[in-house]
Amino acid sequence: MKAVKYHGVKNMELIDIPKPQINENEVLVKIMYCGICGTDIHAYSMEGMFDWELVPGHEAVGIVEEVGKNVDCVKPGDRVAVGPPGDCGNCYSCNTGHPNTCVNAFFNTLGIGPDTQGAYAEYIVSKFPKNELFLIPDGVSMEQAVLFDLVGVGFHAVRRSDMRLGDCVVVSGCGSVGLAVIQSAKLAGASTLIAFDPLASKRELALKSGADYVFDPNDPSSIEKAKGLLKQANGAQVCFEAAGNPYSIDTCISLCMPSGQIMLIGNDGRPYQLVTAALGPHQYDLKFTFTYTKEEITMLFDMIKTGKFDLSAYTTLKAPLEDAVSMLDKLAAGEIDAARVLLMPNLDLIK
Ligand SMILES: [Zn+2]
Ligand SMILES: [Zn+2]
Structure with a gap:
């Protein structure tokens, strides 16, 4: 063969x-x-x-x-x-x-x-x-x-997070994993879903997958504009890093509310400098997430079958x-x- x-x-x-x-x-x-x-x-x-x-x-x-x-x-x-x-x-x-x-x-x-x-x-x-x-x-x-492999990673990241119905969510990076996070967070009941990606085509797909607002992280005013949308809690309850680069981690930290959660999905070989004196007082919860479980594949298949999870993007x-x-x-x-x-x-x- x-x-x-x-x-x-x-x-x-x-x-x-x-x-x-x-x-x-x-x-x-x-x-x-x-x-x-x-x-x-x-x-x-x-x-x-x-x-x-x-x-x-x-x-x-x-x-x-x-x-x-x-x-x-x-x-x-x-x-x-x-x-x-x-x-x-x-x-x-x-x-x-x-x-x-x-x-x-x-x-x-x-x-x-x-x-x-x-x-x-x-x-x-x-x-x-x-x-x-x-x-x-x-x-x-x-x-x-x-x-399943492509979508499972984003699905697992949302299940592993502390995200709850009504939370504001930021997703940085709208590649395949980011799109799965957006759709999973929408299904999990995000109230405001903000996505970042430098490519217009990916931002378009993010909107199609359920993002309410999209921004180009290279636009210097994007963080301030997103903060304006997240005024109530001074940031998002949960930010998902799905681009796998240090700048994207910065975007998540900039937009996370005090005591909020940053889910680190992307993997990148470059070191990232954590300045604890700058982050500690905000009591951020940094959490890594990796792949998915067998049970989650079965769940995803059921959600595709019942029309809840849409793979058209x-x-x-x-x-x-x-x-x-x-x-x-x-x-x-x-x-x-x-x-x-x-x-x-x-x-x-x-x-
Ligand atoms: Zn794979
Ligand atoms: Zn084992």
Whole structure:
């Protein structure tokens, strides 16, 4: 079967490998779509993500082709999402309600861990089907379901925050994660939702996703204008940082009300200087948030099915698996505007 192998930075190739065989506890899934995640783009273009060879692809959907005799959670023909979390179920984090910070997850996850064979391939083998496969309910299309990884991060950030019905919310950064935060915060009952992004096209999508006001952070008057909208509590109860840069953290701090919460979603390699004497007297609650849980994927599918979560702001670009490397080149160069490039390893599954 066809697969795309990662050997190192800017070193990936389409190869032919044997179609995998399953044992009695495993499931074979024929892949319909696999998203190219920011993690993959980072690994392809920069040192420091994967120091090992693998077939990437950790956010995919497909059709169950074959199940081992001990497997009862799925059956042939089922539509499933395949992907993270790769939580082990045994460590302290897993056993205390924090599976998304499982100490073993990164190395266990298909398409991320060393030598794993992810979904940049025609088929994947799920060794832990109860943990890795999520049934896609009727009413949710494969094109919608494959966005679970993208949307799950923002959804989890809102669930992890202390946001309550009626709160004012600021979202800094309107990429795919920021848009998911905006929509989740709207569903959770934000009274005033203010979003920041330097790109007019992203601000447009933010409005479409439920933001009430949008600002360009490069406009020097934007913070004062936003403060004018947040007069009552001297700021927003919760500010979400979803751009992953130090300036965006500053935007959140500038607009957070005293005793309010700043949710840090973005990851950035640059150090950020915290001046405690400036921040401490405001008693800000700074909280990090990372990925999402299995339970949240199921919740998201139900919200898509019942029409509450709208994915129309997420544009996708579909490409055959053979184009994976050229798509990664274009994504790394910032030449693709779509929220997700979806690879199609089996064109016979696409109607
Ligand atoms: Zn991902
Ligand atoms: Zn664990």
